[in-house]
Amino acid sequence: MNRGVAVKLAGVSYRYHDGTAGLDGVDLVIGAGERIGLIGPNGAGKSTLLLHLNGILRGEGEITVGDLPVTQANLPAVRRCVGLVFQNPDDQLFCSTLRDDVAFGPANLGLPAKEVDRRVAGALDAVGLSEERERNAWHLSFGQKKKAALATVLSLTPGVIALDEPVSNLDPRGRREMVDLLRSVPGTMIIATHQLDVVRALSSRVVILHEGKVAADGPPGAILDDRSLLDRCGLR
DSSP states (O other): OOSSEEEEEEEEEEEOTTSOEEEEEEEEEEETTOEEEEEOOTTSSHHHHHHHHTTSSOOEEEEEETTEEOOTTTHHHHHHHEEEEOSSGGGTOOSSSHHHHHHHHHHHTTOOHHHHHHHHHHHHHHTTOGGGTTSOGGGSOHHHHHHHHHHHHHTTOOSEEEEESTTTTOOHHHHHHHHHHHHHOOSEEEEEESOHHHHHHHOSEEEEEETTEEEEEEOHHHHHTOHHHHHHTTOO
16 A cells, blocks of 8 residues: 555545435545544434545535545455445354454455464454354343444454444443554544544544535644634534
8 A cells, every 4th residue: 555645535525326426526635554533423424424434425526535546447456445344243243153244354365273362362352252252142231232333344454444333332431441452553544423522532623524525634733723613513
């Protein structure tokens, strides 16, 4: 992956089946190692943007991940570079044991069994679930499921991690644990949320999406302390 630019979007637009604009000419450059807080009210286009980064959704405009254009031919390589953690962990966990869930991605890359085992052990240790490896994800608490979903991405060692509402539906303790966990994860990170306290805790830069467009882009303090801006974008 290009060491300077991790992700670049140029003129990215997308319309839903009913004709509603989900994204409307988004231009955005994310540097390698940046931690982006992507904020906006419900319906602003946050999830839609994340789903474009590894080609789950395809609209108009150009997206590159490192040096790779997000095209049909490049999707396998792009998806090794961008790890997407869904808002609902049940969308990400489907195997009979947590160990198998976390091993699924590395195994599909054709990695040797010992390397798959090493990655599984490292990912589960990173999220504090090593002792749960033989349990079915359905038997985990919701907070544990959130961590397990992150582990399935960490096992792929992507250069970019994109998280959709990582603290949604967590209790205060679960929120604190997830924030602390995400602080410990290195690399480029894009955190889509409307939880401004989480953005302030985790982000080096904040981007506001409003009605499918980039409404503001800057340092966390400048964005999050601008009450009139937050009001205009439906964030207060």
